Amino acid sequence: MLRYTLRSLGGILSVVFLLSLFTFVMARAIPGGPWDVAGNKGTLTEHQINVFKAKYGLDKPVLEQYLVWLRNAVTLDFGSPYMAPEMSVTELILKQLPYSALVGGLAATFAVVVGIILGMIAAARQNTWIDIAINSFAVIIGTVPGFVLGFVLAYYFGAKLHWFPTGGWQNEPKYIVLPVLAFGIPAIGGVARWTRQCIVEAMSSDYVRTAYSKGVRQTGVIVRHVLRNAAIPMITSFLPMFPAMMTGSVFIERTFGIPGLGQYFVQSSMSRDYPLVTGITIFWALLISITYLVTDILYGIIDPRVRLEGKKR
Amino acid sequence: MTVVTLPTPKRVRYAGFWAGAWRRFRRNLLAMYGLVFVTAIVIMAVFADFIVPIGPLEVDFDHGLEPPTALHWMGTDNLGRDMFSRVMYASRPMLMVGILTQVFSMLIGIPLGIIAGYKGGVFNWVISRLIEFFSAIPWYLVVLYLIMLLKPSLENLIIALTITSWVGPCRVVRGLALSVREQDYIEAARALGTPVWRILLNHVLPQATPLLLWSFAVGIPTSVFAEAGLSFLGMGIRPPDPSWGLMLGESGQWWMYRPHMFVFPGLMITLSILAFQGLADGLRTAIDVNVNV
Numbered sequence: 001m002l003r004y005t006l007r008s009l010g011g012i013l014s015v016v017f018l019l020s021l022f023t024f025v026m027a028r029a030i031p032g033g034p035w036d037v038a039g040n041k042g043t044l045t046e047h048q049i050n051v052f053k054a055k056y057g058l059d060k061p062v063l064e065q066y067l068v069w070l071r072n073a074v075t076l077d078f079g080s081p082y083m084a085p086e087m088s089v090t091e092l093i094l095k096q097l098p099y100s101a102l103v104g105g106l107a108a109t110f111a112v113v114v115g116i117i118l119g120m121i122a123a124a125r126q127n128t129w130i131d132i133a134i135n136s137f138a139v140i141i142g143t144v145p146g147f148v149l150g151f152v153l154a155y156y157f158g159a160k161l162h163w164f165p166t167g168g169w170q171n172e173p174k175y176i177v178l179p180v181l182a183f184g185i186p187a188i189g190g191v192a193r194w195t196r197q198c199i200v201e202a203m204s205s206d207y208v209r210t211a212y213s214k215g216v217r218q219t220g221v222i223v224r225h226v227l228r229n230a231a232i233p234m235i236t237s238f239l240p241m242f243p244a245m246m247t248g249s250v251f252i253e254r255t256f257g258i259p260g261l262g263q264y265f266v267q268s269s270m271s272r273d274y275p276l277v278t279g280i281t282i283f284w285a286l287l288i289s290i291t292y293l294v295t296d297i298l299y300g301i302i303d304p305r306v307r308l309e310g311k312k313r
Numbered sequence: 314m315t316v317v318t319l320p321t322p323k324r325v326r327y328a329g330f331w332a333g334a335w336r337r338f339r340r341n342l343l344a345m346y347g348l349v350f351v352t353a354i355v356i357m358a359v360f361a362d363f364i365v366p367i368g369p370l371e372v373d374f375d376h377g378l379e380p381p382t383a384l385h386w387m388g389t390d391n392l393g394r395d396m397f398s399r400v401m402y403a404s405r406p407m408l409m410v411g412i413l414t415q416v417f418s419m420l421i422g423i424p425l426g427i428i429a430g431y432k433g434g435v436f437n438w439v440i441s442r443l444i445e446f447f448s449a450i451p452w453y454l455v456v457l458y459l460i461m462l463l464k465p466s467l468e469n470l471i472i473a474l475t476i477t478s479w480v481g482p483c484r485v486v487r488g489l490a491l492s493v494r495e496q497d498y499i500e501a502a503r504a505l506g507t508p509v510w511r512i513l514l515n516h517v518l519p520q521a522t523p524l525l526l527w528s529f530a531v532g533i534p535t536s537v538f539a540e541a542g543l544s545f546l547g548m549g550i551r552p553p554d555p556s557w558g559l560m561l562g563e564s565g566q567w568w569m570y571r572p573h574m575f576v577f578p579g580l581m582i583t584l585s586i587l588a589f590q591g592l593a594d595g596l597r598t599a600i601d602v603n604v605n606v
Contacts, residue, residue, distance in 0.1 A: 015446055026462060139343060139594070143587040145538055147545055148579040151561065151568060159569040166569060250453065251542050266546055269461035281458060285450050 005297060012289040019285050023278050024069060028062050034082050034272045056082070073282070081268065081276035089279035093261065099169065100248025100260035103176060107184035108245040112238050114184075115191025122192065123199035134192060142189025150182035150255035167257045179256045183249055187241065194237060198230040205229070232303045236295050243291045247284055334523075334599040343587075344595020350588035358404040367395040369402040369555050378571050388573040390563065399555035400577050406467055406556050407585060410474065410540040411533045417475040419529060422483035427513050427521075429483075430490025440487065444480050452477040456539060457548065465548045474536050482528045489521045523600040530593035534586045541582045557582045 034052075044052075053059040057068065072079065078089035087095075115138075122134040157178060158166030164178050202208065203226050211221045250262035261280065268276035338344055357364065367385075373393035381388045387396035429440035447455075452474075459473035493499060494517070502512050543549035544558030552559060557578040564574035 011445075015450075018446065019450065023458060026458075136343075139590070140587060143534065143590050144583050145541060145586065147542065147561070148575075148583055151564075151575040151579055155568065155572055155575070244451070250457070250546060254546055265457065266548070269457055269548075272461065277458065277461065281454060284454055288451065 004300075005293070008293050008296060012286075012293060015289060016282060016285050020070070020073065020278065020282055021066065023281050024066050024274075025062055027272075027274050027277065028058070028065070033058065034274070069278075078279035078282070079275035081279075082273045083268070083271060083276070089275050092264070092276065093279065093283055096259060096261045096264055097247075099258055100253070100262060101246040103179050103183060103252070103258060103260065104245035104248055105242060106176065106180045107187065108242045110180060110184035111187035111191055112241065115188045116195050116234070118188065118192040119195025120199060122196040123203070126200060131196075135196070138189040138192040140189075142186060142193070144186050145251070146182050146186050146249060147251040147255045149185060150178070150252060153178050153182050154256070167255070169256075169258050179252055179258060182255065183245065183252045187245070191238065191241075195230075195234060198233050199226060202226045202230040232299070235302060236299050239295050239298070240288075240291045243287050247287060330523075330600075338595045338599035341591075341595040341598060343591035344599075347588040347591030347593075347595065350584060351592060354404050354585060354588075355408065357401055358408050361401045361405070365395075365398040365401050367398050369394065369399045370553050371395065371398075378567060378574075380571065380573055387577045388571070390560070390574060391567055396560075396573065396577055399560060400557070400581055403555040403557045403560065403578070403581070404585075406544075406550050406554070407537055407540055409467065410470055411537045411589065413471050414474040414478060414536040415529050415532045417471065418479040418532065419482050419525065421475065422479040422481065423486050423518075423521075423525070425479075426483035426486030427490050427517060430487035431494050431509070431513060431517060433491075437487075440483065444484050444487075447477060447480040452535070452539070453542075456543065460543065460548045465543070465551060467550055467554075470540060470543060470549050474539055478532050478536065481532055482525055485524050485528050486518075486521050489524065490517050493517050493520055527593065527596045527600060530589070530596050534589040534593065537582075537586050537589060 050059070057065055069079070076090060080086075080088050081092060084092060118134050118138065122131045125131050154166040157163045164174050166178075169175055207229075208221060208225050211225050216224075248258075248260040248262035250266055252258070253260045253262045254266070264276065265280045267273075268280065371394060373389070375393065376385070376389050377391050377393040379385060379389045379393075385395050385397060387400060390396055390399070425440055429437040455477045456473045459476060460469060463469040463472065490513075499512060499516055502516055540549055540556065541558035541561070544556040545562040547559075547562060550556035550559050552563070560578040561575055561582070564571070564578075568575045
């Protein structure tokens with residue numbers, strides 16, 4: 001287990017390293033830079049551009065820039081964004097992340113809870129009209145883009161009924177309801193379908209038939225055999241949803257005007273804010289890889305079969 | 314001894330693979346919806362010039378922000394442009410991004426995958442790491458990053474999406490080539506001195522056709538979503554050209570009072586993604602693809 005963990009950790013680090021090299025070199029290889037994007041295009045003189053380049057070390061060879069960046073990055077210092085030189089990239093990420101994390105975390109929780117309930121109902125009433133209805137609902141709801149749903153919800157519940165504000169952000173619970181719904185509802189579809197499939201698969205396995213034939217009561221079979229076995233693939237695929245959604249959806253944040261991390265990523269890409277773009281990319285990649293690693297380890301903990309297989313090798 | 318003449322058994326005609334697939338496909342309601350909708354939208358995109366009475370870029374400031382009327386079936390936008398015409402024309406970039414991205418992904422992914430799987434060795438190792446790399450990071454990160462470097466446009470959108478989605482067909486073909494290369498008929502072909510490219514083309518690739526068909530279809534909804542989403546953010550199709558996502562973004566400050574500005578583009582985005590998704594789901598059951606490839 002330890003050896004496996006260390007090896008995966010090495011894999012993650014190499015992926016993140018490659019990604020950083022790729023983003024860093026690509027950003028500087030393409031002609032143009034922060035000085036000629038919309039807004040200040042043509043307003044800066046040759047001299048001003050050179051001063052800017054010298055200030056941020058953009059006049060040096062790319063490889064040298066990268067090595068300097070890498071040396072700082074090891075100590076989690078990703079430099080300062082051009083748009084806000086008074087703070088570091090890490091500070092900016094940590095300042096904007098809570099908005100995204102709150103909306104995404106609640107949306108993921110909502111989607112997982114509702115999805116699991118729907119999936120369990122569908123599995124219990126297999127091949128009846130209830131099952132078919134839930135399945136069709138899951139397919140349709142899963143294809144609606146969050147930002148389209150956002151408009152519909154904001155129009156109906158915001159502009160028409162005035163129950164919730166149509167957008168913006170204040171520290172009040174009512175501002176969060178619509179973004180969470182718009183983000184969470186489309187995610188229900190996948191959760192419900194996967195839950196149904198896992199439970200149906202567990203119910204049709206041999207040990208369930210054995211349990212029934214030796215006279216275990218239905219509730220006992222469901223709780224002890226079906227749910228415990230179905231939980232394994234469910235946990236490993238629902239857990240990564242949380243960090244993935246908590247880093248924020250660019251589309252939802254734009255629709256509702258939430259000052260989250262996704263908004264900053266788009267903004268920094270538009271203005272070619274190299275340190276910020278690279279910082280956010282690395283942060284995202286690191287978070288996602290760590291999630292996969294944790295899921296893998298968890299898989300070994302909840303499923304003894306995986307652990308034993310590992311020992312045999 | 315009497316000779317009993319048995320009645321010659323009626324020849325049973327078994328349906329071929331594709332006939333059976335079509336029969337299974339037809340039974341799937343959502344798949345049939347997808348087929349009909351996609352056909353309709355292709356016709357719409359091709360013949361838009363003949364269907365639409367008003368050009369998508371014709372500005373009419375006297376009739377801006379009008380709700381649907383007999384003349385403007387879907388109303389007009391803030392510049393008085395006909396929404397119906399814009400919605401029709403926007404099916405072009407949607408289809409171009411959705412389908413061309415998959416075509417280019419296949420053109421890149423299939424050769425790389427088939428050679429990696431069949432040849433093995435260092436090349437296989439490199440391709441496997443690339444596949445792992447691109448599966449580990451979310452597509453929108455790469456696409457947003459590339460769009461930033463390349464400037465938003467239809468061509469760059471296709472390039473950026475291709476770079477993230479060639480992995481799909483590549484993985485399918487690599488897995489198949491890996492399992493097929495030990496088969497006897499491949500060895501026989503090799504023994505006959507068949508050149509490698511001919512083995513790959515005639516013996517390995519046909520095996521992958523159903524899987525690739527599904528892989529082609531399943532990538533389209535993602536690309537359509539990406540086109541709509543990125544255009545919505547202002548990082549896809551450039552104005553004044555129409556795109557459903559862009560129209561949604563342009564409804565900006567008016568959508569609260571003029572719901573037609575977001576309803577029609579939003580509906581088209583959702584219906585097309587659903588159609589392509591249904592098509593892919595139907596294909597999967599029809600050709601019985603093992604999804605865990």
